[in-house]
Amino acid sequence: MPLSLKSVPVPEVPGLLDGSEPIVINEPAAIALGKALFWDVNVGSDGVACASCHFHAGADSRTVNQIAPTGNSADLGSAAFDTPANGLPPGPNHRLARGDFPFVQSTDPLRETALYGFSGTADDVGGSAGTFGGTFVSVELADVAADTCSRSPDAVFHQSAVGTREVTRRNAPTVITAAFNHRNFWDGRANNVFNGSSGWGARDSAAGVWVKNADGSVTKTRLHLVNASLASQALGPPSNTVEMSCAGRTLAGLGRKLLMRRPLEHHAVDATDGVLGALGFSKPGAPQPALDTYYFRLVRRAVNPKYWSATQRGPFGAPPPAAPGARPLAYSQLEANFGMFFGLALQLYESTLVSDDSPFDRSQRDANGIPIDLTPVAVRGMAEFRNTHCNPCHVGPTFSAAAIHTIAEMFQADQNVFRDTGYPFSIAGSAVIRLATAKGSTMVDVGFAATGVSDDTQDAGIAGKDDFGHPLSYVPQYFDFLAGNAAGVLDPQVAQIRACDLGVPLALNTATPNALWFTQREGVISQPQPTDGCRIPSRRYVPTPAAAAAELAKPNSLRFVNGTDGAFKIPTLRNVELTGPYMHDGGMATLEQVIAFYTRGGTHEGASKNIAFVFAQTHLAVDPAMRADLLEFLKSLTDERVRYERAPFDHPELVILEGHGGDAIAAGPGNPPGAAVAATSAASFACVTGTNVPTRAAARAVTMSARFRQSSHR
Known part of the structure; x- marks a missing residue:
């Protein structure tokens, strides 16, 4: 059930404001x-x-001047602006218009692109000047x-x-x-x-x-x-x-x-x-x-x-x-x-x-956790939000699985709090999970997902490298950690990842061999981390370092599969009515276009696409009322202080x-x-x-969504 953010503290930074010699004293x-x-x-x-x-x-x-040709593609040397919808010559100072969105247009916006194809494609992205x-x-x-x-x-x-x-x-x-x-x-x-x-x-x-x-x-x-x-x-x-x-x-x-x-x-x-x-x-x-x-x-x-x-x-x-x-x-x-x-x-x-003062946050809850002060349309939209598998990724009080620390604390207090999401949360705040993607059973960083917004070659997302040439993702580091390769572990959080919280098992202490996880045949040991609060204690096993190293050496491992291609941080949905354009590529102008995107199950079929949660929602495609309900629920997450720029x-x-x-x-x-x-x-x-009244701010606050909204979902 979606949760209010009221009274939820921001994660503490030990040593910043506390301790014998805090860094900040005022x-x-x-x-x-x-x-x-x-x-x-x-x-x-x-x-x-x-x-x-x-x-x-x-x-x-x-x-204006918000387009970057080829986006984050490695092929920047041949960067050229796509021809805009108005047919005028392309260039950097283009003024975006309704017809430019979405940047990649499906023949039928509500049906699977793999079946119905594209009516227009582009590799430009909407960034910031x-x-x-x-x-x-x-x-x-x-x-x-x-x-x-x-x-x-x-x-x-x-x-x-x-x-x-x-x-x-x-x-x-x-x-x-x-x-x-x-x-x-x-x-x-x-x-x-x-x-x-x-x-x-x-x-x-x-x-x-x-x-x-x-x-x-x-x-x-x-x-x-x-x-x-x-x-x-x-x-x-x-x-x-x-x-x-x-x-x-x-x-x-x-x-x-x-x-x-x-x-x-x-x-x-x-x-x-x-x-x-x-x-x-x-x-x-x-x-x-x-x-x-x-x-x-x-x-x-x-x-x-x-x-x-x-x-x-x-x-x-x-x-x-x-x-x-x-x-x-x-x-x-x-x-x-x-x-x-x-x-x-x-x-x-x-x-x-x-932002913790939206209608959703202010509403009283009934015995089932339903916010009873929302409109009936928004309540139906919240049910649809769960039925269409939005909530496994947009989960918790921030509506994002990227809030690992907060979700772990809430899960530790009540392990039933996220029972309806199907997402393997951890009281220890493990930062990697194992779940089904287009590659099979893969490891993915918690709070990141590949949803088919863009082609994998256009932007690697968290599968990319840092300035030193090291992987941004925790996943390859976790493989190195299990294989005993300390030099490959760059981030201390990797050592806290618990096998018993991964979701799909990585290893089982059984004699029965299995191609997808380690067993006694390859060699297994208990995880080095504490087992308190393990979601599934029988999954607390990991491969021995020798078994992990041998698996890493295989060119086509089924146990160590990195599922981070084209995966990006899952954004909050709070104030989403106001924060267009949407997605990492800025390619969708309205929430209607976003809902159409998820209705058709994404646009691209990337190698690591999260097929467990992102797939065609045929019931949404044929029922515009359901889509309208979902939109109304998303709007209930708008904090009017944000809309009208009131303190803070x-x-x-x-x-x-x-x-x-x-x-x-x-x-x-x-x-x-x-x-x-x-x-x-x-x-x-x-x-x-600090107490701004609804004036010009209201018009500006809905500029992107209102200016480019259209019923065709283009």
Whole structure:
């Protein structure tokens, strides 16, 4: 039964706010720091804030210059924009229209594509417009938002000889309620463990933070904060050359740019802002830009002094010289640790963005757990949500299996709480399961699924690699763990995976041989982890290291099958009415199109498609009333505070960067970063009060869904 999020705590990060020497000593100051950094355009190299891609219900509803050709395909060298539905020549500055969606169109949207075929295909994806790119030279220490960079038109994102903003290869997911996710980003690369200086957790051997010792010296020390994937995620975009940064800018360099500035110096802040109002210059009814402080002061208020109070320079490195012969000032400890401050501040701010006040959450429940205050249509839709196998993946109070820690705690308290989902949950929070996919009995990361949105060759998802060439998925690591190959285990969570919680057994202590699991013939032993609360105690066995190693050596193993091809993080359904476009490729504009997608059982038949839950729903195809009921239930998950941007979802002013003057063929130069790049079209996204009333926000909140809705489900 779907569950309310009210009173469900965000997973704790041990050592962040507690213990004998917590890192953050003033949580409200850290939250204020995080909110300011999230909305500040100074964070980007050319006017892009974190919020630029997450301003609309935590997601991105822009419609101009939002297309990335070939998406995340490895074949970026031949990238070319698909011809849009209007038949005009393609280009980077295209304005999306109703006819463009869905990007891949089935001949019969409600029937299996394998039988009825396609009426239109495309390999473009809907992402988020980011930076102009370029090579970093230096930061500006005051006033100017843009960094000094050497810029020229990108090979793909340009109009004639004028560069346009580049576009990310995936759709921007909502940040609201993301604090519950075990890992973040669509491919899970934002590690659950925060190391203080990158998003890669324990995988990054060079990671660490500088700590001041009692004698005044400093030591670079490893940091290991669990349940901190939002901090890991936060460090990606500010250094990403498509999203926010010129190539070569470091987090320490970003610290140098920001620390002596007033937060939000280019943004009006309402006096009633729930976090920032008391820190600004604004009076009621008269918003003013900037906060009455500096970033370095917020850091000092928020963070343990041992991470910023060293007086020496030198051990922390220095920025590259801006000109031949120049001798740049070495970094301070405050600057060197800026990545840690940035990540943890955003983690704490985004942890306040919990959407738990939808009609679904507010409703009373009857003895069977049915929310009786919902409309009869929505109640029928909830039943259909379960009947059509939505709930095994969109499960728990966040409506996502990616909330591993929260689901494990709820399951530990009541092992019947998820009895109707058919999903093998674990009180230990095991991060891998074994279930049926198109490959057979496969291992899949919990919270990720291949549903047939795109072809496997277009985007590997969690089957991809990290920056060091290692697999993002826990699955191949678990195989190495069982085979005794310690070098192949990169993430500490892998050692906690319990065989007794996998669902389909991996090994049984029986003499009867079986091709799909290990038996006494190959050699089995009891799992090394505790067996308390095992779902099925008889499945607590794993292969011996020798048996596992022998199985790994087989070219066509049936026991060790990796089912992560084209698998992506399962998104929350909270506020899904507001967060279009949908899917990792941004290829569906309306919830009607999403429902049609699942009605036909997905679009593509990938190698690891989750056939246990994603298959043609023929009853939905022939009954539009059922589809309407399901849509009504999904809308009951909308929190009106999110729709109308009320606290904690209020915000400072933001200038939205949406495309360039001209069209998909031509644009004129004139952007302040340089003559080689196009002038950006911009619109003000005004600051709002903490008690915002239903005005313009209502119209904006449904822009994507309402603008592109059509009865044909195209």
